[in-house]
Amino acid sequence: MRGSKGKQLSSLIYSVSKNNSKTLEQTNSTTSKPSKKSKIAFRTTSSTDSVSLSSSLLDFQKQKKKEKKEKGLFGAILNIFGGTGTPGSTSNEAAVDSCKLPATDVPEVKKSQEEDIDKQWFSSSSNTFLAHRHKTISRERKEKWVFKNTQGDRFQRLVSMCGDRLGTNTTLAVFGRLKRETGQKEFKALIELCVEKARESQDEDESINHIHRAYRLFEEMKEQGFQIEDEVFGPLLLYLIDMKFEDEFYFFSEVIKEGNSAVLPRLGYYEMLFWIKVDNTDKVQELCSSIVFDADGFHLAENYLLALCETDREELLQLLEVVDITKLSSLDYVSSIFKSIGRVSLEEVAEKFILALKTSEVEADNLSYFICNYAMSMLNLAVEDVISKFEYLHEKLDVRPSITSYEKLVSYCCDSLQVHAALDIAEKMSQLDLALSVEIFYPILQAVEESCELDLVHPIYSIIRRHNLKPSTEALRILINLHVKIKDFEGAYNMLSDLKEMGIKPTSGMYNSIIAGYLREKNLPAGEMVFNQMKNADVKPDSRTFSYLIANSESEEDIIKYFEEMKSANVHATKHVYMSLINAYVNCGQFEKAKQVVLDQGVPVKNINEIKSVVVSALASSGQMSDALKFYDEMKQEGCEIDQKAVLSLIEHLQFEGELNRLLQLLEELKDPDFWFDGCERVVIYCVRHKHLSSAINLLKQLMDQDKMSIYAVLDQVYISLLPLYYPM
Structure with a gap:
């Protein structure tokens, strides 16, 4: 059964392909009707039911009282890209006016979230309250090393912000006015935003509008000569699959593949996912049996395999009976197969495939990697059991473990905070004369902090020194900080001395860790001593x-x-x-x-x-x-x-008598659930202590509405806080 949203969307999309609206004429966009050979025929609609594309676009012509704010916001965008003047100035207002779409291009529809220009542009979110386990970790954890570079997607985030505040159509107009070419990256960010908004929306009309904007962006991309690739259309097709919108899925598939036959195998992946999602076994088997093993057909089969692997369908084994695993074009496909059979514990199948790959002279490192993927994917196994399975299969199949597979296994152990197991693997690599890289210790250092097994810093640093590894300055700062946390200041100082042998110049962060450690111990003279040593070492x-x-x-x-x-x-x-x-x-x-x-x-x-x-x-x-x-x-x-x-x-x-109203007012200011829970606990204690029992009961009821188990923790704290009143020491 399809919901009303699906029916409206289907009707709307079909009318787009059937009628040429004024908007499409002005942009010279064309929409082809689905082919008669399409697997699912689109439903027809009467003229009274069909809704044209132009009638579903966002209306940016706001009332006059909002236009000033809108212009100010556009001015801010212009300034971000190097425009002159201040937001809201005359020059910027003129630029803004020139960016707006004509009234005929953006007819009035139901108000969507995209139109809410009154929102603050740079909102400052409140700090998230740390969970109880994280409270045990020192404040320096927020300086924790981040092992990824986020600078590359900065512009994509800016595009998303513009699209979120202004709307996709107007954002593209702003880029055009700024003479910035709209490329794949910008289109991708805006289409992802449309899909995200469609997923979040609880309003059917608004959700439909977001999908239409994605369609318009597809047409705009094609008009500008861009090929619509997987990273662009993938999120939209996944949304349609999740919503089980069959007609819409095939409509967009036709739009995507028109003049772009290279995407046909990848569309096969999404088509297989769709039939799996709706649990149509007949269609799944029909796709598997329809494969023609020419060049294009084999690529299609690979994508079918990938979809079946991700969903652990039994048809995977049937398809593997006719697809030669040694001929797959990508190691990623092979890895997906081993992960899938690992999740269902098909060890005999895994061994058969490894032997087949071994016979076809696949590199030993890759074979080890596949075994690792299989062992790590097995469900409900303890970490030590996964390691045992990894070692057993390597020995049985006579495959030498690779550095890459060991590193992957170390990361797996660290994700489970099994630091001892990760260190044992590092030691085993050393015994097998495998080259240890310093990067293998980075996830171990993170896991040490998170698991609070700080004493393990000594064996970690010992292995690093024994193998003459040269960590990064940030890794050394973490090592020094771990020494300080266990109050091993001598060990921290020795590390500073070792830097000369490593040929590494100390940084301010390393000295700061030692200074902060002494100051936490209220040893100000020692902190000042380190500060002076820092300056003598020519570290600013x-x-x-x-x-x-x-x-x-x-x-x-x-x-x-x-x-x-x-x-x-x-x-x-x-x-x-x-x-x-x-x-x-x-x-x-x-x-x-x-x-x-x-x-x-x-x-x-x-x-x-x-x-x-x-x-x-x-x-x-x-x-x-x-x-x-x-x-x-x-x-x-x-x-x-x-x-x-x-x-x-x-x-x-604020625990004085007569402050109940003030406390309740402050409690309403706490919007973050974790902060509210802590604040509510303190107000309940205040109410009990000052005998405001009705207010205490009301707050406890609110706690139960949010989390029934939380009330027991609050009652424990009430008991502990009142204990000294009745049993003074």
């Missing part, structure tokens, strides 16, 4: 160095000394420095000076709300509740967004 302190020293200053003179030294060293004051200034002044009893920090001209504008929130937290934590609440109220009057941690700090320290 950074903003993080000074933020540590300022935050732990014991007098106003020390605060000023470190801040002035930072300015003399031409180190830019970051938000962390200003936060440290606030906390340091509060700790020294200089509450007015703490509040005046936010007035400094150097405070980053983008971080002003976050820094002001620190003032609230610091004042509340030091018992200055009246000042904290006053500062909080001023922020609210100014329309500032207050950090969730600051609100939670107010709730935690």
Whole structure:
């Protein structure tokens, strides 16, 4: 049974292929009707039911009261790309007007989320509350090494932001006005946005509009001479498959393959996925039996295999009876097969395929990789059992384990936080005279931090030194930091000495880890000693160095000394420095000076709300509740967004009699579920302590509505907090 959304979408798409709307005439786009040979005929619709494409496009002609805001937003976009003038200026407004589509091109339809131009352009989201397990990990974890480069997709994110705020049509118009060529990357980002919005939408008309925008983008790509490739059309077809929209799936398939026969094998992959999704076994078997083993047919068979592998269908084995696994064009296809048979534990089949591949002189490293994929895909096995299966199959089939497969196995162990097992594999590689690379220890270091097995830093560093490996400076900083966390300052210092033998220059981050460790131990003289050694080693302190020293200053003179030294060293004051200034002044009893920090001209504008929130937290934590609440109220009057941690700090320290209404008001400010849970727990304790039992019961009911198990944790905390009142020590 198809839902009403599917019926409307089918009717709408069919009418697109049947009628030429004014919009399509103006853009010289054409839509071909589905071929008569199409496997599924499109449903016909009467003229009263058909909806033209132009009647479904987004209407960007807003009321006059919104046009000013819209122009300001367009101006901001122009400035991002190097435009002149200020947002909302006359020059920008003219540019914006020239970017807008004619009224005939964008007829009025039901309002969608895309039209909400009133939203703030750069929204500042609240910090996510860490789960209980992460609370045990030191604050330095947020500096954890990220092993991927996100710079490459920066422009794609910008395109997505523009499409989200302005709409796909208008975004393309903006790019055109800026004389920037719209390429595959831009089209891909906007089509993905359309699909995402269609998935999120609960409104049928709005969802249909998003799919139509994707269709328009397809037509625009074809008009500009682009081939529609898998990375572009894949997300849309997967959405149609998930929604089980059969007619729409075949319609878009026709649009994609028109004049682009190279995508036919890949479309076969999605077609197989569709019939698997709707659980039509007859169609699945029909596709398998229809393969003609010429060049094109074999590529089609490979894509059928891939779809069957991903869904673990029994037809996979039937197809493999007629497809020679040794002739597959990509190792990825072979890996997918071994993963699939691993999930269903078909060991005999795996052994048969390995022997067949071995006979066809496939490289031993690849054979080891396939065995690894099989063992790691087996379900409900403990990590040590996976390792045992990996070793057993290599020995039985006489395949030498490869470096790549061992590295993959190490990552698998680390994902499960089995650090000891990962280290054992590294030692075994050494025994087999396999070349150890330093990269194999990067996931191990992350797992050590997450599992809190910090003592393992010693054997890790021992292996690195024994094999004369040269880690990156960031890996060395993590190693030093791990030594500091277990209070092995001598080991951390020895690592700094080892850097000379490695030919590596120490960094400020390495010294900062040792300084921060001493300061956490309240050993300010030792921290200052490391600071001086840092300068003697010709390592320039950074903003993080000074933020540590300022935050732990014991007098106003020390605060000023470190801040002035930072300015003399031409180190830019970051938000962390200003936060440290606030906390340091509060700790020294200089509450007015703490509040005046936010007035400094150097405070980053983008971080002003976050820094002001620190003032609230610091004042509340030091018992200055009246000042904290006053500062909080001023922020609210100014329309500032207050950090969730600051609100939670107010709730935690506002425990005086007669503050129930204020506490309930603050609790409403906590939008993040984790922060709300902690805040609710504290308010319940307050209510019980001051005998506001009806309010306590109401809050407990709210907790139960969100998470029934949470109420037990709250009651435990209530009991613990009240215990000293009845049983004083």
